[in-house]
Amino acid sequence: MLPVALDAMGGDRAPGEMVAGARQAVADHGVPVVLVGRPEELGDTGGVAVIPASEVIGMDDDPGQGVRTKKDSSLVRAAEAVRDGRASAMVSAGNTGAAMASALLRMGRLKGIARPAIATPIPNLGSTPTVLLDSGANAECNVTMLVQFARMGSAYASLRYGIAEPRVALLSIGEEKSKGTPLVREVHSALAGDETLNFSGNVEGRDLLHGAADVVVTDGFTGNVALKCLEGSLRFFMETLMRVLRADDEVARAGNVVLDRLAPVAAELDPEGTGGAMLLGVDGVCVISHGSSSARAIVSALRVAHDLAGAGLVARLASAVSS
Amino acid sequence: MLPVALDAMGGDRAPGEMVAGARQAVADHGVPVVLVGRPEELGDTGGVAVIPASEVIGMDDDPGQGVRTKKDSSLVRAAEAVRDGRASAMVSAGNTGAAMASALLRMGRLKGIARPAIATPIPNLGSTPTVLLDSGANAECNVTMLVQFARMGSAYASLRYGIAEPRVALLSIGEEKSKGTPLVREVHSALAGDETLNFSGNVEGRDLLHGAADVVVTDGFTGNVALKCLEGSLRFFMETLMRVLRADDEVARAGNVVLDRLAPVAAELDPEGTGGAMLLGVDGVCVISHGSSSARAIVSALRVAHDLAGAGLVARLASAVSS
Numbered sequence: 001m002l003p004v005a006l007d008a009m010g011g012d013r014a015p016g017e018m019v020a021g022a023r024q025a026v027a028d029h030g031v032p033v034v035l036v037g038r039p040e041e042l043g044d045t046g047g048v049a050v051i052p053a054s055e056v057i058g059m060d061d062d063p064g065q066g067v068r069t070k071k072d073s074s075l076v077r078a079a080e081a082v083r084d085g086r087a088s089a090m091v092s093a094g095n096t097g098a099a100m101a102s103a104l105l106r107m108g109r110l111k112g113i114a115r116p117a118i119a120t121p122i123p124n125l126g127s128t129p130t131v132l133l134d135s136g137a138n139a140e141c142n143v144t145m146l147v148q149f150a151r152m153g154s155a156y157a158s159l160r161y162g163i164a165e166p167r168v169a170l171l172s173i174g175e176e177k178s179k180g181t182p183l184v185r186e187v188h189s190a191l192a193g194d195e196t197l198n199f200s201g202n203v204e205g206r207d208l209l210h211g212a213a214d215v216v217v218t219d220g221f222t223g224n225v226a227l228k229c230l231e232g233s234l235r236f237f238m239e240t241l242m243r244v245l246r247a248d249d250e251v252a253r254a255g256n257v258v259l260d261r262l263a264p265v266a267a268e269l270d271p272e273g274t275g276g277a278m279l280l281g282v283d284g285v286c287v288i289s290h291g292s293s294s295a296r297a298i299v300s301a302l303r304v305a306h307d308l309a310g311a312g313l314v315a316r317l318a319s320a321v322s323s
Numbered sequence: 324m325l326p327v328a329l330d331a332m333g334g335d336r337a338p339g340e341m342v343a344g345a346r347q348a349v350a351d352h353g354v355p356v357v358l359v360g361r362p363e364e365l366g367d368t369g370g371v372a373v374i375p376a377s378e379v380i381g382m383d384d385d386p387g388q389g390v391r392t393k394k395d396s397s398l399v400r401a402a403e404a405v406r407d408g409r410a411s412a413m414v415s416a417g418n419t420g421a422a423m424a425s426a427l428l429r430m431g432r433l434k435g436i437a438r439p440a441i442a443t444p445i446p447n448l449g450s451t452p453t454v455l456l457d458s459g460a461n462a463e464c465n466v467t468m469l470v471q472f473a474r475m476g477s478a479y480a481s482l483r484y485g486i487a488e489p490r491v492a493l494l495s496i497g498e499e500k501s502k503g504t505p506l507v508r509e510v511h512s513a514l515a516g517d518e519t520l521n522f523s524g525n526v527e528g529r530d531l532l533h534g535a536a537d538v539v540v541t542d543g544f545t546g547n548v549a550l551k552c553l554e555g556s557l558r559f560f561m562e563t564l565m566r567v568l569r570a571d572d573e574v575a576r577a578g579n580v581v582l583d584r585l586a587p588v589a590a591e592l593d594p595e596g597t598g599g600a601m602l603l604g605v606d607g608v609c610v611i612s613h614g615s616s617s618a619r620a621i622v623s624a625l626r627v628a629h630d631l632a633g634a635g636l637v638a639r640l641a642s643a644v645s646s
Binding site: 180204210218224241 | 448459462463494495496502503504505507527528529530531532533543544545547548549550551552553554555556557558559560563564567568570573574576577578579580581584585
């Protein structure tokens with residue numbers, strides 16, 4: 001099978017962790033990978049092939065401008081590798097907006113899709129993650145877009161997590177269908193009448209970590225705020241816990257016992273294990289990993305990208321939206 | 324000074340915890356209180372006066388219909404007591420929508436205010452809370468409303484927490500002024516040009532628990548989702564921690580040490596200590612306490628309502644918006 005193209009220059013810990021992740025994915029999991037970036041900066045790739053790209057779109061660069069002006073950037077070249085049939089999928093931990101723009105401009109939109117969306121898995125304890133989309137691609141959405149997100153999210157959760165009929169919910173500010181903005185109410189009606197979906201109604205922000213649905217649909221503004229609230233509060237809680245546990249020797253001894261027991265729970269919730277977010281609705285598989293991704297996160301992302309490309313994700317999404 | 328009117332029938336734990344809270348506020352803090360509700364259901368009020376009201380708007384009742392049809396409800400009578408100069412403020416832990424509707428319909432809007440907003444304090448460790456508004460009154464907002472929310476929020480934070488020039492931020496999906504919906508971008512410009520405000524730019528969802536601003540402005544849909552994400556994730560984390568700490572005797576012993584040390588932190592973050600949310604923009608002081616409020620939460624709410632009424636909150640809000 002074709003290799004997964006990994007943007008070797010993207011992310012806070014590039015290229016070191018990118019190259020390490022690529023080598024591990026090849027050696028430990030048999031995932032074919034091709035690195036995309038500046039060969040002279042990659043060090044020993046352990047035999048992993050490289051597609052040379054001389055430019056880098058920085059984390060703070062303007063996405064549209066970056067993609068337009070840096071035609072030999074690692075992100076643009078990775079997307080072109082997928083377009084040209086030299087890679088099965090692309091993975092980047094770099095500038096999210098630029099990854100989206102590269103994928104959209106080089107691979108193109110999937111036929112019939114109004115706009116692609118970012119689908120982010122929110123870990124649940126003891127069950128499959130909840131897929132939140134759109135988690136930031138489109139600040140403004142209309143009914144057509146949100147219904148397509150629901151269908152793409154459902155097809156994605158089904159393929160990725162093996163859920164026969166994923167429970168699809170709409171993010172709102174109350175369970176009743178009368179709650180929310182006029183747009184949300186209209187989308188509620190459309191989803192309720194969509195026979196291709198297992199629509200379970202509205203969920204609220206407090207339900208997102210409680211596995212209330214397999215797929216949660218929202219616009220990219222609300223989705224991004226919600227996701228960052230969850231990330232921020234979990235980080236806040238962990239930091240606060242660690243600070244308290246290191247206050248003195250007595251609590252540190254007790255803390256070690258507690259932390260040993262919390263470790264498996266923390267591992268289940270660790271975003272590094274989820275494989276990253278997926279850009280759904282472009283004509284190719286595109287995984288967007290967290291900017292702070294380690295080699296471990298990159299291995300997860302490469303495996304997910306490889307598996308979903310092999311399982312025919314793009315065709316499944318196209319079929320879900322057109323049916 | 325006039326008493327604070329407490330809706331004795333509102334909330335999951337009414338009337339028991341309401342009456343207990345009223346008695347404590349009077350006895351321990353010298354806050355004058357009048358209970359509003361069904362006298363025969365209140366038990367021993369310990370001498371706290373009662374304004375009789377024969378009806379109750381339930382937690383799940385439609386707010387508008389409840390206020391229209393239940394004219395002798397505790398919520399409507401509490402709002403009328405403020406309007407008629409028999410109470411300095413109202414406090415309710417009942418149906419939030421009905422509390423808003425009662426306050427709005429009986430007290431009226433504050434002159435010059437397009438729409439009232441719910442301002443919710445988000446606790447911060449080691450500093451004053453961040454005031455989030457609108458946290459749910461208006462699912463859809465326009466520029467005028469959001470600028471007024473910023474001004475009201477600033478005046479409120481200043482009066483309540485003694486902050487000379489509260490840092491006011493706008494909730495968006497990136498720090499740059501180009502981020503967000505067209506509405507958010509337009510509001511950013513308006514706030515940046517508002518010389519009455521100490522505007523510090525955009526914040527993201529992950530900043531809300533980190534004290535990045537004194538006031539965070541957003542529409543009531545996004546604000547409600549954000550607040551419930553924070554509440555939900557903190558509850559999730561506490562529940563998960565407690566479950567792990569009770570798994571067996573060894574961890575339980577260590578857990579007791581850890582929980583002792585966490586207790587002061589948990590107390591700082593406890594929403595029961597914040598005094599509840601405030602409906603800003605009606606012609607009177609209206610505190611909306613959490614539906615699950617205990618007597619302790621009600622004492623906080625009554626004290627805050629009493630203090631802010633005495634400090635002239637309503638006049639300050641009117642002045643902030645008209646200047």
